[in-house]
Amino acid sequence: MSKAIYIAASHSNSGKSIATLGLMRLLLGKTTKVGYLKPIITVNENKKDFHIETILSHFDLDIDYQDAFVLKSKEVIAKRNQGKIGEVIDTIIKQYKKMESIYDFVLVEGTDFEGDTTSMEAELNVQIAKNLGIPVIIISKASKGSVDNTIENTKLIYDTFIDGDVEVLSILVNKVLEENLTQIKTRLSALVSKTVLTSTIPFSNKLSSPTVAEITRELNAELMFGASGLNNPIHAYGVGAMQLRNHLEHYVDHYLVVTPGDRADIILGALQANISKNYPKVAGIVLTGGLKPEGTILKLIDGLSDVVPIVSVNTGTFETATNLANVKAKIYPENTDKILETLRIFDKYVPTEELTNKLINFEVKGMTPKMFQYNMIDRAQKQKKRVVLPEGSDIRVLEAAAMLATLDIVSLTLLGDIEEIKAKAKKTGLVINFDNIKIIDPVKSVYFDEFVNTFYALRKHKGVNLDTARDIMTDVSYFGTMMVHKGIVDGMVSGAVNTTQHTIRPALQFVKTKPGVSVVSSIFFMCMDSRVAIFGDCAINPDPTAEQLAEIAISSADSASNFGIEPRIAMLSYSSGSSGKGAQVDKVRMATEIVKKIRPDLKIEGPIQYDAAVDAGVAKSKLPNSQVAGKASVLVFPDLNTGNNTYKAIQRETGALAIGPMLQGLNKPVNDLSRGCTVDDIFNTVIITAIQAQELS
DSSP: OOSEEEEEESSTTSOHHHHHHHHHHHHHTTOSOEEEEEEEEOOOTTOOOHHHHHHHHHTTOOOOGGGGEEEEHHHHHHHHHTTOHHHHHHHHHHHHHHHHHHOSEEEEEOOOSOGGGGGGHHHHHHHHHHHHTOOEEEEEEOOTTOHHHHHHHHHHHHHHHHHTTOOEEEEEEEEEOGGGHHHHHHHHHHHSOTTSEEEEEEOOHHHHSOBHHHHHHHTTOEEEEOGGGTTOBOSEEEEOOSOHHHHGGGOOTTEEEEEETTOHHHHHHHHHHHHOTTSOOEEEEEEETTOOOOHHHHHHHHTOSSOOOEEEOSSOHHHHHHHHHTOOOOOOTTOHHHHHHHHHHHHHHSOHHHHHHHHHHOOOOOOOHHHHHHHHHHHHHHSOOEEEESOTTSHHHHHHHHHHHHHTOSEEEEESOHHHHHHHHHHTTOOOOGGGEEEEOGGGSTTHHHHHHHHHHHHGGGTOOHHHHHHHTTSHHHHHHHHHHHTSSSEEEEOSSSOHHHHHHHIIIIIOBOTTOOOOEEEEEEEOSSOEEEEESSSSOSSOOHHHHHHHHHHHHHHHHHTTOOOEEEEEOSSOTTOOOSHHHHHHHHHHHHHHHHOTTSEEEEEEOHHHHHOHHHHHHHOTTOSSTTOOSEEEOSSHHHHHHHHHHHHHHHOOEEEEEEEESBSSOEEEOOTTOOHHHHHHHHHHHHHHHHHHO
16 A cells, blocks of 8 residues: 555645545544644744644544644745755655654645745645655645636646656545536546546535634634634624614625624624524624623623624724635634534545555655655664775865764764874864764774785785785775775775775775675666666676676666665667667677576566666557566666766766765675765765665674
């Protein structure tokens, strides 16, 4: 079953409560542990979000109010103005993942389209749902009197989610006139995917009308009489400023009377009209100006058997009437009548069985970069590993070390001269807590002689003597790799200064490859706009044989699984299927067959072209029956020339984040950096190394 659903409104006052309340009851009927999260709320100072209170209260959810939301809209605006909207998504992901770990299912409610964030909310909802990797249910509001506008507006919000790579499970069009229910449903169904469940919900006077309790809350009014009638709906309101005989002519059913508190004639006339068979029911009375009836009038009212709610406000009559016009119908925890009516409407007009099946059968189709990076950091923090950075005096390495130490993700060791490293950090203004980072000078280290003797013992058959071993062990790459070999640290990251060969050679000499592995290869985690794909091999093997290519594919698939990505392997070539001929395409074809024989559990397609591997439209025409085409997550290149240039082209032209290379096939994790690496590259590679170490421990 899908772990979550996102409820998104198309406009303000769309009636999102119908979907939220209805789905919550539906989900609680399927599983007892359902979480609720509203990432962004719009509330005034010292006020709580009424809808969160309603959901938590009515369904008796064991969730603290503070845990049910992440940010206030003002905080989101501030982050946007600072160019830090990415931090908003990161914070939401963190809270969502926390809730996901506790509950079987999480209902996530989108924004309200109120306040200063309205202009950015549609895109923000898309980004949140996309990065959480969950499908969406859209609730749209019908336009008054215009079927065409309703269809157009609903299709627009649907397209916004589809264009953002978010799966839409269902669309609910709310507040539809009875005569338009079938027409809107039919026309909308023809415009969206056949897999999308469409429903139309009629306009409900009861749900669309605020109650006396709601206006009492919104106007900060004082209740004087008639507490039992607070849930009376208000269908219209009017000011009682004229003489009573003229005022009574304006009454309609569920009428709210607004009048100065000293107009005893209007007050008593309204109370009499309410019990008269000849006049419509009065919803309540609002007394304005901070004025209250005289004692004798209050005594008279108190003695009546049937009194509608009478509330008092300090604002004048005109201001009060203006404030009333801005009050929108809401569902508060105490309004049981509205809640039950909402649930009744949901059950009647939404095909709950079909919706349940869609939730059960939904499969996540990949992972966004932000979710991938969150998962990496979260996983690394849960089982802290030790990582050595041999190039400790490089400023980029120091900056990354500062970040890692602050977040307490790994236990770091830097190699180099202690005083030189500290002086460089101070000179560049870096604030590093060196109490949390070990610094080892190889030559002065207590490990040095031991490492020299170990290296001599391992390599003397290659003609290495003790003097040579001593000289080699002064090299930070060799010293760091020996720390990994000896188990003093769990992994190493190098290459910011040294070449790839300089980083890998020591590992091949004494860390060695895993049993059954003959080739060390590499992968990049390519973090593109809406997905993370694995590219291999883009850094190590210039022209692998078919057997080596098969091994690279298997290692890459296992790495994908280890990092939470379902492996669907595309063995890339210049042709797809059986159409191409030539030595290069034959090599890819042979490698594919080897993988199928060794690992029949893996989904693999090859040879296949890049466009057919990642584009569903192209895949449908070239390889329509493939389990991989159009949705490949692991892309294996036929040679280093193709792989290296492709990953760099995508990185530069699309702005994709390339994390890696991560080496595969070694007994313990040793990873290489590019000499042009950034601080973020080092940061991410250290985290990857820590996760590899968890898998190997």
